[in-house]
Amino acid sequence: MIKKLLLASTxxxxxxxxxxxxxxxxVRAGLNYGTFRGPLEESINEEYGVxxxxxxxxxxxxxxxxxxxxxxxxxxxxNGSKQSFGGEGTESFYKIPIPNGSDVVERxxxxxxxxxxxxxxxxxxxxxxxxxxxxxxxxxxxxxxxVGPTATGLQxxxxxxxxxxxxxxxxxxYKYNSDVAGEGQAIGRSPRIIVDGVIVALPKFAGAYYQFxxxxxxxxxxxxxxxxxxxxxxxxxxxxxxxRADIGLADITNNxxxxxxxxxxxxxxxxxxxxxxxxxxxxxxxxFRF
Numbered sequence: 001m002i003k004k005l006l007l008a009s010t011x012x013x014x015x016x017x018x019x020x021x022x023x024x025x026x027v028r029a030g031l032n033y034g035t036f037r038g039p040l041e042e043s044i045n046e047e048y049g050v051x052x053x054x055x056x057x058x059x060x061x062x063x064x065x066x067x068x069x070x071x072x073x074x075x076x077x078x079n080g081s082k083q084s085f086g087g088e089g090t091e092s093f094y095k096i097p098i099p100n101g102s103d104v105v106e107r108x109x110x111x112x113x114x115x116x117x118x119x120x121x122x123x124x125x126x127x128x129x130x131x132x133x134x135x136x137x138x139x140x141x142x143x144x145x146x147v148g149p150t151a152t153g154l155q156x157x158x159x160x161x162x163x164x165x166x167x168x169x170x171x172x173x174y175k176y177n178s179d180v181a182g183e184g185q186a187i188g189r190s191p192r193i194i195v196d197g198v199i200v201a202l203p204k205f206a207g208a209y210y211q212f213x214x215x216x217x218x219x220x221x222x223x224x225x226x227x228x229x230x231x232x233x234x235x236x237x238x239x240x241x242x243x244r245a246d247i248g249l250a251d252i253t254n255n256x257x258x259x260x261x262x263x264x265x266x267x268x269x270x271x272x273x274x275x276x277x278x279x280x281x282x283x284x285x286x287x288f289r290f
């Protein structure tokens with residue numbers, strides 16, 4: 001009899017503890033829009049614009065009271081930015097690799113447009129407060145690990161030194177992790193120019209490090225981290241719609257490969273910039289709590 005009472009009491013106590021520790025498992029997915037923020041080269045009209053992507057993932061929420069909870073998420077997310085520079089009256093350069101010879105640096109107008117899309121596995125940790133039955137506010141921090149940095153775009157160059165012989169358009173296809181120095185793809189008709197009397201066939205698609213003699217590192221840093229603030233609207237007990245802002249604090253571009261596009265050093269060497277580019281993004285999501 002005593003054993004039965006002890007077993008019943010233990011079962012009741014454990015059941016009460018489990019019921020008191022309320023939690024939710026959920027999913028969240030949607031679209032996000034991001035950009036980079038950092039110093040710009042005004043002499044060539046450099047700008048960062050907004051690039052789109054998507055996100056999806058799972059989350060676990062521990063409810064500490066009826067109106068307050070802590071949530072941990074695992075997300076796949078595309079964060080990026082558009083980057084452009086050039087235009088009338090600007091001067092940049094293009095380093096042309098010459099077969100069986102030294103590189104030739106041509107100065108001229110380089111019109112450059114790039115859409116960067118960096119894929120991350122992100123781990124946001126946020127605190128959530130129900131201010132009404134329908135509206136929830138949240139704040140916290142995130143850490144993200146880069147798994148797939150890519151970019152596509154187009155550049156047009158016209159030499160001011162040899163405008164009749166060096167003028168071309170070139171597509172950009174960047175795979176930051178796997179591209180190597182001096183690499184490009186000649187798919188389709190490649191642009192041909194004349195440099196010092198030599199016909200040079202440029203790759204139709206330039207890689208991320210085509211103009212580099214060596215790849216010191218990937219152009220994008222592996223780790224990003226920052227702050228998170230957001231709000232959501234509960235459609236019903238399960239579904240909700242939310243908006244969230246990511247405010248990056250880490251430098252996401254690698255200074256070992258971040259060069260000036262307006263200036264060159266002695267003997268036409270690259271000038272590597274010592275600056276900080278951070279991420280800022282907005283997420284619009286639909287979510288469901290189980």
